[in-house]
Amino acid sequence: MSSKTALPPLGIGSLILALALTLGACGHERASAQDGEPADTETVRLRQEYALARAHMELARGEQTYLEIDGAGSELHLRVKGAIVFSAPITFLPEDSGSAGDLINDFIEDLFTDDQVISFVRERYLYSHSQTIPDSVLAIISDATGAAPELLQRYLPERFIIEWEGGVVLDVRTTAEGKPVSTFSNIMTEIRQVIKRPFSSHLVVLMDTDDALTLFNVCEPGTPTVVTLGE
Amino acid sequence: MAIKYIVIILVVAVAVTLVAVFLTPSEPVTDNAVLTALSADSLKPPADTKALRRELTLLQRDLKRLSPREPYIVINTHASRLTYRTADSILFEAVCSAGSGAELIDSTSGRKWKFDTPLGMYKVTSKIKDPWWRKPDWAFIEENEPVPDDPQERLDPNVMGAFAIGFGDGYFIHGTLYERLLGVNVTHGCVRLGAKDLTWLYDKVRMGTKIYVF
Numbered sequence: 017m018s019s020k021t022a023l024p025p026l027g028i029g030s031l032i033l034a035l036a037l038t039l040g041a042c043g044h045e046r047a048s049a050q051d052g053e054p055a056d057t058e059t060v061r062l063r064q065e066y067a068l069a070r071a072h073m074e075l076a077r078g079e080q081t082y083l084e085i086d087g088a089g090s091e092l093h094l095r096v097k098g099a100i101v102f103s104a105p106i107t108f109l110p111e112d113s114g115s116a117g118d119l120i121n122d123f124i125e126d127l128f129t130d131d132q133v134i135s136f137v138r139e140r141y142l143y144s145h146s147q148t149i150p151d152s153v154l155a156i157i158s159d160a161t162g163a164a165p166e167l168l169q170r171y172l173p174e175r176f177i178i179e180w181e182g183g184v185v186l187d188v189r190t191t192a193e194g195k196p197v198s199t200f201s202n203i204m205t206e207i208r209q210v211i212k213r214p215f216s217s218h219l220v221v222l223m224d225t226d227d228a229l230t231l232f233n234v235c236e237p238g239t240p241t242v243v244t245l246g247e
Numbered sequence: 248m249a250i251k252y253i254v255i256i257l258v259v260a261v262a263v264t265l266v267a268v269f270l271t272p273s274e275p276v277t278d279n280a281v282l283t284a285l286s287a288d289s290l291k292p293p294a295d296t297k298a299l300r301r302e303l304t305l306l307q308r309d310l311k312r313l314s315p316r317e318p319y320i321v322i323n324t325h326a327s328r329l330t331y332r333t334a335d336s337i338l339f340e341a342v343c344s345a346g347s348g349a350e351l352i353d354s355t356s357g358r359k360w361k362f363d364t365p366l367g368m369y370k371v372t373s374k375i376k377d378p379w380w381r382k383p384d385w386a387f388i389e390e391n392e393p394v395p396d397d398p399q400e401r402l403d404p405n406v407m408g409a410f411a412i413g414f415g416d417g418y419f420i421h422g423t424l425y426e427r428l429l430g431v432n433v434t435h436g437c438v439r440l441g442a443k444d445l446t447w448l449y450d451k452v453r454m455g456t457k458i459y460v461f
Contacts, residue, residue, distance in 0.1 A: 056296075058296070062292075062299045062300060063292045066292040066302065066306065067292065069303060069306040070306065073306060073309065073310055073313075076310070076313045079366075081366075081461045096366075096367070096459045097313065097459065099313065099314055099315055099319065099334070099368070099457070099459055100314070101321045101323070101461050102321070149431065157431060157433065161347065161349075162349060162389060163347035163348075163433060164349065167347050167348050167349055167432070168347065168432065168433065170327075170431070226326045226328070229325060229326050230323055230325045230326045
């Protein structure tokens with residue numbers, strides 16, 4: 017199993033929307049400035065909400081599962097066609113010093129700008145994991161079902177990271193006792209993360225093992241990510 | 248002395264290169280050449296604040312409609328879990344088995360099958376008590392048996408459990424003879440549940456209940 021994945025083709029609709037919203041917002045700001053009518057705070061807020069709502073709508077129209085970060089509720093959601101199909105609480109490690117609200121807000125601010133309401137997962141990296149099915153049992157099941165063992169095996173992640181454009185990182189830890197996927201790659205990735213850490217948010221969270229398994233598998237490169245719509 | 252300086256310069260050069268490599272983002276997800284060619288006119292927010300507020304209200308109403316009002320089924324193929332839930336809470340959760348992703352090729356005809364559970368949104372299209380399995384061609388090819396001409400020879404009353412809940416193009420949530428394999432994705436695309444869980448779910452769902460598979 018490769019721990020690093022290649023970029024799959026993106027949902028072009030999502031991609032188009034991300035840029036279109038960005039360009040649209042920028043273009044509109046420019047138009048307002050040219051007209052000599054700077055937008056007031058309320059109008060700016062409404063435009064941002066509108067852009068975010070359009071982003072949610074376009075993602076809901078697409079086929080791809082997308083990630084939603086609920087800062088106020090400290091939760092991560094996965095949605096399919098607009099419906100919530102998975103939720104996981106964002107729990108910080110006990111040794112983390114900052115307040116939960118501040119940490120999430122900083123993370124969201126780094127992930128999204130005023131003009132960009134969708135961010136895309138750039139890569140994911142699995143540090144360590146454990147097998148759920150012993151090899152001996154797997155061989156029996158594989159023999160009985162005709163499916164290859166590598167298709168049947170399920171790996172519970174002990175630690176992985178998801179990185180978005182701009183270098184924002186979600187560092188997920190679980191209570192699973194795993195083995196390193198590749199010690200050398202882990203060291204290189206860790207060095208890279210340490211060097212990058214001062215320049216962008218790096219959120220370390222503790223997650224239920226099954227939730228982490230789902231999140232890791234779904235968040236392949238290209239997965240669209242949005243923040244929750246306000247009420 | 249000169250060698251010492253050369254070594255220092257080399258070390259610094261290597262260090263700078265490493266930092267540059269580590270900080271260089273990998274291939275960007277967005278393709279700027281494609282994106283810059285797009286017209287954003289249709290997505291511009293209305294210029295007038297009043298119109299903007301009205302558009303936003305309509306948009307938020309449409310978004311709310313996307314979220315099912317009735318409880319719905321979610322099949323998480325990654326964790327082999329089936330949940331019956333609303334947007335806010337999980338009403339029921341069970342271990343299931345989904346498609347293995349294995350491939351089968353008929354060496355005689357060259358036909359191919361990939362045994363995945365289809366992802367996306369579906370609705371319950373049938374509810375069947377005491378279902379019989381009508382074996383498709385692949386079931387015989389997989390067992391190295393000849394595909395029968397007589398349709399009666401395809402029927403098997405003993406493998407789908409007490410109930411079957413149909414969705415998509417011929418897929419079912421049904422029971423299994425092999426409950427010990429629940430939690431491992433071993434099926435040919437259908438979703439297997441344990442007998443008790445299947446009975447509970449069959450009683451709760453109705454025709455048209457939404458099913459989300461991811």
